Amino acid sequence: SAHQGKFISSRSKESILREVDAVTKMPDFKGYLSDIGGPSANMYKMKGKIQSICDRCVAPSCISPVICSNLDTSHQPLTELYQAVDKHPKVKKSFIGSGIRYDLLVPEFNKKADPKELEAYTEEVITKHVSGRLKVAPEHTSDTVLKLMRKPSFTYFHKFKKMFDKINKKRHLNLQLIPYFISNYPDCELEDMANLAAETKDMGFQLEQVQGFTPTPMTVATVIYYSGYHPYTLKKIHTPKSKKEKEEQHRFFFWYKKENRNWIRETLRKVERFDLMDKLLGSERRSENRIDSNERKKSRRKVKPAKKRKRGKRRKK
Ligand code: SF4
Structure with a gap:
C-alpha cells in the first residue's frame, strides 16, 4: 500500500552481524535474540532483477495478484544470514518475532x-527460529x-499448513501455527465470516488472533470504506460500519463459545x-434436528384429535 511503498530497504549482512555482536556484549545479554526479522521478515533483499524495468513500473504491488517475474x-540470502547469526x-x-509472508514460501504461488x-x-x-508459535x-x-487486500487465495494457506505440519511432525517440534484473521473488511459479508469460521474449524483451529478492520490512511480499503467505491474499478462496495454489523461479523470467529451458539x-x-450450521455446531446441531423432528411429530399428534372433533361436530349437525 501507498503508506508503506513497494520497495524494500535491506541492511547488509555485515551491518546486521556487527549489531548482533554489539548486542551480545551488553551486560544483560543471556544468549537469546528475541527478533532478528523486520516487517515481512522473509522479504529481505527482495528487489527487481532489472532495476530499469522497476524504475518505469507503475504496478501498485510486486506480489499481487501474482509475483512479478522481474x-x-x-x-537464500536470508537463510544464510540466520545461519551466520546462530554461528556467533x-x-x-x-527468533523471528515479525510476520512472515507464508505465501512466498509456497512453490505453487512463488513459481x-x-x-x-x-x-x-x-x-x-x-x-530453529520459532519459539512455540x-x-x-x-x-x-x-x-x-x-x-481487495492484494493477498493470494486461501488455498495457499492450506498448502503452507501442510508444509508446516510435515516439518513439525518430522522434527518432533510440537509447535503451533497461529493464523491471524480480520473481520468487517470492505466487501466482507456475514456469510463470508460463517465460511471463514467453518473452514478454519475444519482445519483444526480455534481462532484467537483476530481483529476488526480499522481504516488506515492511504490504503485502497480505506478509500472504499469512506467512498463506498473501489477507486480502480468504481464498483460500489459495501463495508460493514454499524455496531451491530461489526459485532455480528466478529462473533463468527468465536463459534466455539457457548454464548454464541x-x-x-x-x-x-x-x-x-444448514451446511454451515452442521459444520459449526456439529453434534449440537444434529441433536437440535432430533428435537425439531420430535416437535414436528408432537404437533402432528396434536392436530389429529382436532380433526376428529371437527368431523364429530359435523355428524351431530
Ligand atoms: S517491475 Fe516488477 S519487481 Fe519491479 S517494481 Fe514493477 S512489479 Fe515490482
Whole structure:
C-alpha cells in the first residue's frame, strides 16, 4: 500500500552481524535474540532483477495478484544470514518475532523461485527460529476479500499448513501455527465470516488472533470504506460500519463459545445455510434436528384429535 511503498530497504549482512555482536556484549545479554526479522521478515533483499524495468513500473504491488517475474524472491540470502547469526559463539538462539509472508514460501504461488531454496528457508525458520508459535496472516478465507487486500487465495494457506505440519511432525517440534484473521473488511459479508469460521474449524483451529478492520490512511480499503467505491474499478462496495454489523461479523470467529451458539444457529437458519450450521455446531446441531423432528411429530399428534372433533361436530349437525 501507498503508506508503506513497494520497495524494500535491506541492511547488509555485515551491518546486521556487527549489531548482533554489539548486542551480545551488553551486560544483560543471556544468549537469546528475541527478533532478528523486520516487517515481512522473509522479504529481505527482495528487489527487481532489472532495476530499469522497476524504475518505469507503475504496478501498485510486486506480489499481487501474482509475483512479478522481474522480482528476485530468493530466500537464500536470508537463510544464510540466520545461519551466520546462530554461528556467533554467544548466541544460543535467535527468533523471528515479525510476520512472515507464508505465501512466498509456497512453490505453487512463488513459481519462479527455486523450490529447494524455499524449502531450506521454511525448514530453517520452523526448526530453529520459532519459539512455540509461528504467527502468520492469511487474513481471510474469502477470495473476494483477499483480492481487495492484494493477498493470494486461501488455498495457499492450506498448502503452507501442510508444509508446516510435515516439518513439525518430522522434527518432533510440537509447535503451533497461529493464523491471524480480520473481520468487517470492505466487501466482507456475514456469510463470508460463517465460511471463514467453518473452514478454519475444519482445519483444526480455534481462532484467537483476530481483529476488526480499522481504516488506515492511504490504503485502497480505506478509500472504499469512506467512498463506498473501489477507486480502480468504481464498483460500489459495501463495508460493514454499524455496531451491530461489526459485532455480528466478529462473533463468527468465536463459534466455539457457548454464548454464541444459539445466535449462530438462528443466523444461519435465516439464510438457510444448514451446511454451515452442521459444520459449526456439529453434534449440537444434529441433536437440535432430533428435537425439531420430535416437535414436528408432537404437533402432528396434536392436530389429529382436532380433526376428529371437527368431523364429530359435523355428524351431530
Ligand atoms: S512489479 Fe516488477 S517491475 Fe514493477 S517494481 Fe515490482 S519487481 Fe519491479
